[in-house]
Amino acid sequence: xxxxxxxxxxxxxxxxxxxxxxxxxxxxxxxxxxxxxxxxxxxxxxxxxxxxxxxxxxxxxxxxxxxxxxxxxxxxxxxxxxxxxxxxxxxxxxxxxxxxxxxxxxxxxxxxxxxxxxxxxxxxxxxxxxxxxxxxxxxxxxxxxxxxxxxxxxxxxxxxxxxxxxxxxxxxxxxxxxxxxxxxxx
Numbered sequence: 001x002x003x004x005x006x007x008x009x010x011x012x013x014x015x016x017x018x019x020x021x022x023x024x025x026x027x028x029x030x031x032x033x034x035x036x037x038x039x040x041x042x043x044x045x046x047x048x049x050x051x052x053x054x055x056x057x058x059x060x061x062x063x064x065x066x067x068x069x070x071x072x073x074x075x076x077x078x079x080x081x082x083x084x085x086x087x088x089x090x091x092x093x094x095x096x097x098x099x100x101x102x103x104x105x106x107x108x109x110x111x112x113x114x115x116x117x118x119x120x121x122x123x124x125x126x127x128x129x130x131x132x133x134x135x136x137x138x139x140x141x142x143x144x145x146x147x148x149x150x151x152x153x154x155x156x157x158x159x160x161x162x163x164x165x166x167x168x169x170x171x172x173x174x175x176x177x178x179x180x181x182x183x184x185x186x
Contacts, residue, residue: 007034045182047072052084056097059117063124069131072182073138074098074124076175077145080167086116098123138175142168 004016009028017023049057053075060078064071081099082088094101096119105113110122130141133149143151143158146167151159158168 003037007031047178047182049075052079056084056116056120059120060124063120066121067124067128069124069128070175070179072178073171073175074120074127075178076171077123077127077142078120079174080171086119087114095119096123098126100126139168139172142171 002016003019005019006017008015008017012028013025014028014031015023015025053060056078060071060074063069064074078084078097081094082097084097086097088097088099089095090099092101095105095113097116098119100108100110100113100119100122102113104126105122108122108125110118113119113122127141127145130144130149131138134140134144134152139158140152143164147159147161147164151161151164158164
């Protein structure tokens with residue numbers, strides 16, 4: 001088994017070119033298999049989480065991996081929703097870190113929305129559903145997370161509500177800032 005850069009075949013003779021610049025020849029019918037070497041992907045960049053995220057990092061990273069949602073997006077949503085307050089309650093009744101409405105929490109089987117692991121798991125699952133519903137359009141998913149799917153459908157996009165427009169903008173800015181601080185291969 002040899003690693004070669006390229007193979008040229010002419011009149012039944014294969015010339016195999018080596019990475020060091022050398023080459024050798026052999027009958028074409030002696031070659032059993034030629035397959036490309038797929039280089040190993042570098043590890044994804046590691047985000048350096050701010051201090052306020054540290055108590056929740058394990059839950060966020062577990063939910064991110066389980067649901068294939070970027071951890072930085074989960075962090076951005078939790079920051080904008082509650083500023084990482086696991087006991088936050090909005091004027092409309094949304095609860096916990098990711099501000100789950102009671103009906104949404106019930107639908108997601110979140111028994112205690114003030115329990116960070118449950119809230120992050122449920123909020124991430126909800127976010128994933130919305131991302132899939134809007135075919136990967138993060139901004140529409142965020143608009144639905146904030147204003148509801150009905151409002152997004154009614155307006156055919158991000159609803160023209162100042163709160164929702166600002167929400168989407170703030171989450172995206174925070175997300176992009178987190179991603180830009182990632183340390184390659186850390």
